[in-house]
Amino acid sequence: MMKVSIALLLGFVIPFEMDNYIMWTLIGLFLLSNGLFVIASFKDPGNIKKSNEISFLKLNKYFDPSYICPKCEVLRTPESRHCFICNKCVDRFDHHCHWLNTCVGAGNHLWFYAYLVSVWSYLVFNIFVCIYAMVHQQKVPEYLVVIQPRI
Ligand SMILES: [Zn+2]
């Protein structure tokens, strides 16, 4: 997704001569969506940390084993799930996002949705700008016109 947005910015947006406010809106949306992407990917999704004070054997002794994750050796919360890709238990687990390469959970849910909204608004705005640029082709610089029809 990040590569697509960079390609759109470099290939379709910057070469076109357009009004400054459209250009800066696109660059702002580009920076916003990529910033939110970085925050959502690197923020802790809500991994449940293993306690150093209580051992796994004591956990099994005092709690119902169905509330204990045998892989992480932690006490599960009601909405937590074990992610088999990250090999961690995540609180309020939503899904493992392959785009972000991390889980989406209690810690980064808000950042994930903010990223989705920003990247979609950037892409939709980009499509409108591309259509506008195609309709008004006289604004395309001549060095970009590689293929010209022979008359
Ligand atoms: Zn687990």
Ligand SMILES: [Zn+2]
């Ligand atoms: Zn995961």
